[in-house]
Amino acid sequence: MTTERKIRVLIAKPGLDGHDRGAKVLALALRDAGMEVIYTGLRQQPEQIVAAAIQEDVDVVGMSCLSGAHNHLFPRVVELLKAQGADDVLVVGGGTIPESDIPALHAKGVQAVFGPGSSIAEIVTYIREHAPRRS
Amino acid sequence: MRLDGLDLSREGEAKTGPPSLSLSRLVLCVNVGPSFPEHSCMIVVRQAGATPLRPDIEDDAAVDLVDRMLSGDQRALAQLMSHVERQSAEVPEIMRRIASALGGGYCVGITGPPGAGKSTVTDKLTAYARQQGKTVGIIAVDPTSPFSGGAILGDRIRMQQHYLDAGVFIRSMATRGSHGGLPQAAQGVRKLLEAFGKELIIIETVGVGQTELAIVETADTTVVLLVPESGDTIQTMKAGIMEIADLFVVNKADRDGAERMLRELRMLVHMHSRYDWWETPVLATQAHKNVGMAELYDTIVQHRQTLSDTGQLLVRRRQHRRQELLALLQQRLMAMLVAQLDQHEVLLKLNEQVQEGLVDPYTAVEQILRGKDILLWR
Numbered sequence: 001m002t003t004e005r006k007i008r009v010l011i012a013k014p015g016l017d018g019h020d021r022g023a024k025v026l027a028l029a030l031r032d033a034g035m036e037v038i039y040t041g042l043r044q045q046p047e048q049i050v051a052a053a054i055q056e057d058v059d060v061v062g063m064s065c066l067s068g069a070h071n072h073l074f075p076r077v078v079e080l081l082k083a084q085g086a087d088d089v090l091v092v093g094g095g096t097i098p099e100s101d102i103p104a105l106h107a108k109g110v111q112a113v114f115g116p117g118s119s120i121a122e123i124v125t126y127i128r129e130h131a132p133r134r135s
Numbered sequence: 136m137r138l139d140g141l142d143l144s145r146e147g148e149a150k151t152g153p154p155s156l157s158l159s160r161l162v163l164c165v166n167v168g169p170s171f172p173e174h175s176c177m178i179v180v181r182q183a184g185a186t187p188l189r190p191d192i193e194d195d196a197a198v199d200l201v202d203r204m205l206s207g208d209q210r211a212l213a214q215l216m217s218h219v220e221r222q223s224a225e226v227p228e229i230m231r232r233i234a235s236a237l238g239g240g241y242c243v244g245i246t247g248p249p250g251a252g253k254s255t256v257t258d259k260l261t262a263y264a265r266q267q268g269k270t271v272g273i274i275a276v277d278p279t280s281p282f283s284g285g286a287i288l289g290d291r292i293r294m295q296q297h298y299l300d301a302g303v304f305i306r307s308m309a310t311r312g313s314h315g316g317l318p319q320a321a322q323g324v325r326k327l328l329e330a331f332g333k334e335l336i337i338i339e340t341v342g343v344g345q346t347e348l349a350i351v352e353t354a355d356t357t358v359v360l361l362v363p364e365s366g367d368t369i370q371t372m373k374a375g376i377m378e379i380a381d382l383f384v385v386n387k388a389d390r391d392g393a394e395r396m397l398r399e400l401r402m403l404v405h406m407h408s409r410y411d412w413w414e415t416p417v418l419a420t421q422a423h424k425n426v427g428m429a430e431l432y433d434t435i436v437q438h439r440q441t442l443s444d445t446g447q448l449l450v451r452r453r454q455h456r457r458q459e460l461l462a463l464l465q466q467r468l469m470a471m472l473v474a475q476l477d478q479h480e481v482l483l484k485l486n487e488q489v490q491e492g493l494v495d496p497y498t499a500v501e502q503i504l505r506g507k508d509i510l511l512w513r
Contacts (some may be wrong), residue, residue, distance in 0.1 A: 008217075041295060057214055
């Protein structure tokens with residue numbers, strides 16, 4: 001009697017900025033979409049984010065960064081997940097990310113990037129459609 | 136086995152030995168429909184280490200996960216927890232395979248109203264236990280939305296200091312429809328942590344009101360956390376959460392009213408003790424400043440020792456196993472019944488009639504349970 005699969009999402013704030021309004025709004029929207037959202041708090045190192053993602057067995061890691069360090073922090077999380085054999089986890093990012101940075105982030109395994117002006121509905125739909133289907 | 140400070144052995148059990156282990160198998164059959172024995176429900180409690188009952192349906196992936204978990208792979212542990220959470224078909228086999236690794240953990244439940252400081256106390260208690268050389272598993276529970284089925288699990292925010300400590304494993308769980316303050320899968324996840332080798336397992340419940348008491352069905356020691364604002368004497372005399380404490384903690388004890396709260400609780404436990412072998416201690420803490428954590432830890436150790444010395448640990452664990460059995464059975468039978476309500480012609484019609492107010496639910500239940508034709512579980 002396997003129950004319906006729930007999408008588990010880790011919402012993380014890597015780096016040093018202290019602005020988590022966006023992360024919280026998204027967390028609530030994902031909750032309202034029926035997902036389980038683990039929120040880890042501000043100023044996380046990539047190592048901490050990955051440790052939490054592994055222990056919580058999440059399907060998706062969503063990172064919000066408004067400090068400008070996304071080019072370093074997002075790919076680092078992808079790398080560390082891969083090193084743990086968790087490369088099936090969907091990694092997405094958002095925040096103040098210039099359009100011109102997005103292709104390089106995609107190339108490094110950040111599968112979707114939601115910059116300024118993205119709608120919440122768009123992000124929720126993307127996560128629902130792209131979360132890995134696990135047994 | 137005896138470890139310094141916190142004694143985590145099964146001493147209490149070893150003295151007498153639970154009777155169920157003297158049987159190689161205890162088979163319980165609940166027949167729910169005479170004409171369709173394939174829908175009977177069978178629960179088999181087996182001796183640890185015995186060969187699998189139905190090797191033909193063994194799931195290789197799950198078996199592999201268990202092997203990896205037992206050799207220390209955190210990701211495998213996390214994935215097994217997900218199996219238990221979604222009640223996958225592999226769970227019985229997983230549980231059979233970890234059975235021989237159980238028995239080394241001690242489970243402490245931390246419960247109390249929202250905002251009492253459960254996560255902070257869990258965090259600081261964990262830090263203290265780590266200083267004592269103990270490994271710790273944490274199950275942090277937050278509520279599932281009854282509207283969307285989603286949840287925000289935010290207890291980890293207060294536990295960041297442990298993220299990179301391999302001696303601490305934290306798992307957030309949503310209640311997923313259960314109402315006792317704990318998800319139904321909590322017991323299974325606790326066992327996985329124990330099999331993984333965690334010595335102290337802390338379960339932090341959702342913020343509870345007066346009647347969410349499921350924690351006592353899982354924890355060896357239940358800590359009820361209150362704050363000075365939690366209420367007056369009459370509140371503390373009410374039934375429910377106040378009756379399940381092995382240990383009261385008044386957290387945020389630097390706030391106004393803490394002295395009065397402590398005094399009233401001490402009077403209450405003195406007037407009315409649940410057990411003649413244990414008078415519930417009442418402690419004061421300020422978890423955010425790390426005040427009172429050593430005393431809390433030591434008192435938990437003392438409670439564990441008393442449980443062990445009096446044979447009560449054995450009694451509790453027998454009760455826990457019985458509760459677990461009943462809960463699983465109830466869950467499976469309900470799922471079967473609910474599935475039939477939407478499919479079976481007679482049940483469907485009866486359900487309709489009840490919804491329209493044409494038949495009262497009492498009569499409908501009698502018909503369902505009595506009628507031979509209705510018990511055609513297909």
